[in-house]
Structure formats: C-alpha cells, structure tokens
Amino acid sequence: MTDQFPFNQVGATDWRTALYAATQTVIDVEKQFIQTGFINWLPQRFQLSTDQFQYAVSLGPQAQQSIANSLITAIDNRATIVLVNDAQRKGQGNSKTANSTQSFVPDPEIPETSIMVLTFSFSYL
Numbered sequence: 133m134t135d136q137f138p139f140n141q142v143g144a145t146d147w148r149t150a151l152y153a154a155t156q157t158v159i160d161v162e163k164q165f166i167q168t169g170f171i172n173w174l175p176q177r178f179q180l181s182t183d184q185f186q187y188a189v190s191l192g193p194q195a196q197q198s199i200a201n202s203l204i205t206a207i208d209n210r211a212t213i214v215l216v217n218d219a220q221r222k223g224q225g226n227s228k229t230a231n232s233t234q235s236f237v238p239d240p241e242i243p244e245t246s247i248m249v250l251t252f253s254f255s256y257l
Contacts, residue, residue, distance in 0.1 A: 133150065133151065133154060133158055133161070133162050133177075135147070135150060135177075136176065136177060136178065136179055137177065137178055137179065138178070138179050139178040139179055139180050139181075139184060139215070139217065140215065140217065141214065141215050141216065143178060143179070143215070144178075144213055144214070144215035145213075147177060147178070148212070148213050151207065152210055159207065162207070163204050163207055163208075166200050166203050166204060166207075167200055167201075167204055170196045170197065170199060170200040170203075171188060171189060171196050174188055198232075199232060199252070202232050202234065202250055202252075203250070205234070205248075205250075206234075206248060206250040209248045211247070211248035211249060211250050212247075212248075212249045212250070213249075213250050213251075213252070214249060214250065214251040214252070215251075215252050216251065216252065216253040217253070231252075231253050232250065232251065232252045232253070233250075233251050233253075234248060234249070234250050234251075235248070235249045235251070236248055236249075237249070
C-alpha cells in the first residue's frame with residue numbers, strides 16, 4: 133500500500149476502506165510497518181503538516197507504541213477507526229492533547245460478539 137491520505141476523518145476512512153479491501157498480505161505488511169515504525173509510517177500514509185508531524189514525534193516512543201498497538205488491534209478486528217482532530221488556532225496558546233478510546237458494541241447479527249470502534253482524538257485546546 134503506497135497511497136497517502138488527508139489527515140482527517142475522510143482520509144482515515146479512505147485509508148481503512150482501502151486497507152480492508154486489500155489482500156491479507158498487504159494488510160500484514162501495513163501492520164508490520166505500523167508496529168515497527170509508527171512515526172515513519174504516519175507521514176507515509178497521511179498528509180501531515182510540519183506542526184502535526186512534530187507533535188506526533190513529541191508524544192514520545194511510549195505513546196507512539198501505544199497508538200501503534202491500538203491500530204494493530206483495530207485492524208485485526210476490522211474495526212471502524214475514527215480520527216477526530218481540531219484545526220490549529222492561531223495565537224491562542226494551543227495546548228494539545230491526544231487520546232484514543234476503544235469501544236465495543238454487541239453485534240446484533242452474531243450472538244456473543246461485538247463490534248469494535250477505535251477513536252483517536254488530536255485536539256488543540
């Protein structure tokens with residue numbers, strides 16, 4: 133997979149759709165790239181501004197690995213992946229936060245299973 137997508141919800145949805153439609157080999161290569169080099173994978177897969185990339189770097193290896201692990205779990209479960217990010221506001225201090233949440237909803241069609249949704253939020257406060 134070599135496409136690059138906008139770093140917004142539409143881009144995240146387009147990436148997920150393309151990935152889930154790919155062969156298992158392509159999915160496994162993408163997962164390996166995320167797992168072994170998340171901070172290199174991110175700007176290869178998404179169109180980031182310099183500030184967005186610097187922010188991702190500033191999160192540090194522990195947060196980057198946590199995000200990578202969450203993405204791998206979501207991909208393994210063919211989960212919906214939601215990206216919520218605010219536009220940077222000029223001159224307002226812009227304290228930034230990043231978080232992710234996993235939620236599970238019972239699958240009405242398959243007893244005792246659930247549908248996973250992974251939500252990543254990058255916000256300027």
